[in-house]
Amino acid sequence: MTSTPPPPPLSEPDPSTFTCPGSLVGPCSGCQRRTHKYGNGGLPLCQWCMRPARESWGSTVRFTSTRP
Structure with missing residues (x-):
């Protein structure tokens, strides 16, 4: 079992901010x-x-678009 590294300090942004x-x-x-x-x-x-949110949802949760 591999452990995940701890998250960086809250002052550092999520990497997703670099592409949006x-x-x-x-x-x-x-x-x-x-x-x-x-x-x-x-x-x-x-x-x-x-x-952790995804892990608590389980494998049955799927995204559904709410746009018409």
Whole structure:
């Protein structure tokens, strides 16, 4: 079993912020770290907060678009 490294300090942004426009960067809803907030592929959670959330969801949860 491999352990995951600890997340960097909250002052460091999520790597997703490097590939999105500044208007789509906002605070993570879990830890308040700067992350790709919304838009194409954006999530309100940084990658470190998303990992435990995904594990608790299980394998049956799927994304459903709410756009018509």
